[in-house]
Amino acid sequence: MNICGYIPESVNEGDGLRAVIFISGCTHGCVGCFSRRTWSFQAGERFTDKLQHQLIDEMKQNPLLNGLTIAGGDPFFSAIEVSAFVQEVRQQIPNFSIWIYSGYTWEELNSSSVAGVQMLLHQCDILIDGKFIEQQRDVSLRYRGSRNQRIIDIQQSAIQGQAILYQSSDMYYQNC
Numbered sequence: 001m002n003i004c005g006y007i008p009e010s011v012n013e014g015d016g017l018r019a020v021i022f023i024s025g026c027t028h029g030c031v032g033c034f035s036r037r038t039w040s041f042q043a044g045e046r047f048t049d050k051l052q053h054q055l056i057d058e059m060k061q062n063p064l065l066n067g068l069t070i071a072g073g074d075p076f077f078s079a080i081e082v083s084a085f086v087q088e089v090r091q092q093i094p095n096f097s098i099w100i101y102s103g104y105t106w107e108e109l110n111s112s113s114v115a116g117v118q119m120l121l122h123q124c125d126i127l128i129d130g131k132f133i134e135q136q137r138d139v140s141l142r143y144r145g146s147r148n149q150r151i152i153d154i155q156q157s158a159i160q161g162q163a164i165l166y167q168s169s170d171m172y173y174q175n176c
Contacts, residue, residue: 002041005020013099019068020071022038024038039073060092069098072101076114079115086124098124099126126151127152127154129152136148153165
């Protein structure tokens with residue numbers, strides 16, 4: 001598995017201050033995708049154990065971080081490898097929130113029989129789901145690019161058996 005980038009501090013990919021990792025590889029081919037450079041599974045650099053531990057150590061040492069966001073590409077194309085990384089993050093930084101982006105919907109991921117997909121999904125807290133649809137592009141939306149994309153509370157969705165939208169404590173977010 002490769003990564004195309006790492007941002008040590010961002011406020012654009014989830015609530016609070018977050019570290020962001022961009023996983024290489026995506027076959028959705030969304031027209032207008034802002035992250036086309038991540039489509040190739042060979043793009044970027046190998047996400048070696050050494051690099052993973054280096055980034056986890058960096059995240060642990062930043063007391064301002066609220067969590068980690070995993071974007072891409074689409075991390076679910078490398079579900080087994082990303083899941084192992086998330087498990088290590090959970091062990092090293094137990095109170096970190098983990099957000100993940102996917103072109104698949106919650107329903108597709110939750111019913112998937114592809115190895116590792118459901119495990120990765122349920123290790124995370126929040127899912128931004130759905131393909132980017134250029135005709136539904138909306139720059140006023142927070143954390144997503146098109147109106148069809150949802151911000152899903154994964155744990156509540158698992159409990160209730162259906163996609164439950166995330167309710168942020170941020171008043172600005174609730175009005176968007």
